[in-house]
Amino acid sequence: IPEIARLALREGQCSNPLYRVHRWFARRLESQFRAILTGLSLEPHEAERFWDVYLGEVPLEGATVLDPFVGGGTSLVEAERCGASVIGFDIDPVATFITRFELEATAYDPTAPEIAALCDFVSAQIAPFHRSTIAGVGERVVLHHFWVECRTCDTCGTSFEVHPHYQLAYSKEKGGQWVFCKHCHEVSELSIDRKELRCECGTRTRIAQGTLSQGKVQCPSCGTVSKLRDRGDAPKRPEWRLFAQEYIEESSAGITRHFKKATKGDRIRYGRARRMLNKIEETEGRFAPDRTIPTEGRSDNRPLIHGFNSYRDLFNARQLLHLTMLGKAISRVEDPGSQRLLAMAFSEHLTTNCMYTAYAFGYRRISPMFSIHSYRHITRPVEINPWLDGIGRGTFPNVLSKIAKAIEFAKAPTELDPKGGRQASHQHRTSTSEVSMHPWKVLSGSSRASISTKSSESLQEIPDDSIDLILTDPPYFDNLSYSELSDFYLAWHQSLGIAEPPYDERSMSAPIKTNLALTNRTEESIDDYQTRLTQIFKECHRVLKVNGICVFTYHHKAISAWLAVGVALARSGFSCSSVLPLRGEGKGGLHSYNGTIKWDAVFVCRKTTPPNLSRESIVVVPRSAVQQAKQRAAAFAEELGKNRKIGFRTPDRLNLERAMIVAAAVCAPAQPHLLPLLDALKTNATGG
Secondary structure, eight states, rough: HHHHHHHHHHHHOOOGGGGGOOOTOOOOOOHHHHHHHHTTTTTTTGGHHHHHHSSOOOOOOOOOOESSSSOOOOHHHHHHHHHOOOEEEEHHHHHHHHHHHHGGGGGGOOOOOHHHHHHHHHHHHGGGGGGGTTTTTEEEEEEEEEEEEEEEOTTOOOOOOOOSSSSSEEEEETTEEEOOTTTTTOOEEEEOOOEEOOOOHHHHHHHOSSSTTTTTETTTTOOOOTTOOOOOOOOOOOEEEEEEEEEEEEEEEEEEEEEEEEOHHOOOOHHHHHHHHHHHHHHOOOOOOBBBBTTTTOOOTTTTTGGGOBGGGGGGGGHHHHHHHHHHHHHHHHHHHHHHHHHHHHHHHHHSTTTEEEEEETEEEEEEETTSOOOOOOOSEEETTTTTSSSSEEEEEEEEEEEEHHHHHSSOOEOOOTSSEEOOOOOOOOOOOBBBHHHHHHTTTTEEEEEEETTOOTTTSEEEETTEEEOOOOOOTTTOOOEEEEEEEHHHHHTTOOOOOOTTSOOOOOTTTSSOOOSSSOOHHHHHHHHHHHHHHHHHHHHHHEEEEEEEEOOOSSSEEEEEEEEHHHTEEEEEEEEEEEOOOOSSOOOTTTOOEEEEEEHHHHHHHHOOOTTTEEEEEEEEHHHHHHHHHHHHHHHHTTGGOOOOHHHHHHHHHHHHHHTTEEEOOOOEEEEEEHHHHHTTOOOO
């Protein structure tokens, strides 16, 4: 377990290229699922062979594996690589879109001539809009355009720019920073320790003192302070001003990058792009999605509260021109494989080509939308030149290169070696067959994989006792509203014509209200989560073979989440034979903090006779099992805590303890030696 955790930490820094093709939310680790599959394939006396099998051949040939919550697809990709036939379900169409591509990766050809021809055609039309004329230098290619949101003060009527600070970028290695004048926007390079810029225009700019601080905006004229989200009852889409650019110089010595203020000529060039977009849309109709952003069932009212009412609003005119021309060109590609590859690149490309794209000041590159799995409002968005090749994060050519690397990896995969580095995989299967949408084809042997976009509450396509292994990762209660974010992609998939029925209807949104993940913690929502999870577990129990195994990972800090899992398990007929901790995340990211749970509890469940529920039956836990759970979790914590690098902390111990309590839950009438599951979990609430 400690060695697997060290692999997880390394994987978090450099994951499998196949899983970097397209962003998905809360994607599980390759090392975690491969470790589970390895462990399941070994007898207890074969423990010493674990790493030989992990790095060699995990024997799953002939097995059928089901994942009722496909998500990012890691479980099925790893199972298929081990020789299993796989069946997946997910209610979210973007999740199934991504997973199908991962399973079909070896069938795609990124060198197809129609792909290169399309790129040449579209880039030739868009490239002129990403150039700038520099005085005394000439015309240069722009890498980044810097925009800033403008606001009018309700008190004094002054229009001003909403800057968090007046720094464009910095370099710790060189000890320098690039800053701009708050009045005229002239860019200067200063020592990194300088706090003030004295511009030739006569303005003094305190570099760190912008008009935005901790979500509050201050008018520079009258000093009135308001909240960034306070935009009235009917907020309008923000207005932005182009104020700076980063351009590139090419020479025999290589490429250098330079900052400059935006000029009138740069704004005129942007205006030309806007007029061209208007002309295309007037004559051919709009390609960019007009569909409104759903308001019902949301857990996060961003970006609506900032004035974005449709997904189209999240892009400026030049970005819409680029995406319109590119999307229309992709829609005309005749070869299905090339079109699917280009559509995948287009979808992934969206988050680096919108006005919710930020700038990582120390790295001098953009930070994509959904970097922290939410709509983080950006008052200083950065627009990238989308057709640069080899430079610029998220440009279309660079996304295509990323996909090409993923396809190459799928054909010749490697494994992270616990001794360091990677080694060539001894186990991989090259397939050019298309992933089916029908589970019966997998069960009949005519296909190796099927993916269906539907809820797993009814698996009527799968007969009783037909699945060898269920390997999954259920939605973690209210940790993340997957479909709330994925709907952004779906709206564009509908414009491209690649969304599958019934989501091909452009007015239909992703399943925000029907997704299992909670958007609030009302009693009604919690009961619904518990009821639906129970039904899914019952269906999993029905389709699993008598000697089959169900394995799932879970973590959460809320007792109500664990109560729902415990009730679902106890009522479904599964008996948990083991609970183990596995590191579920790599090194900390933007949404990690000291109290974050980093380790999943892995449940290994066997099929037993479903309980005969009576009116007197409740979900209970033996008092002795509660004490055993505390002791076992404490023992794991003591052992794993010896290695600080793998990061097993108090939140992880409490999580594991709750999992072990839940694993012992059964349905039975109340008795003195039995605790109601809720009471048993409450003994763990404060670590007591």
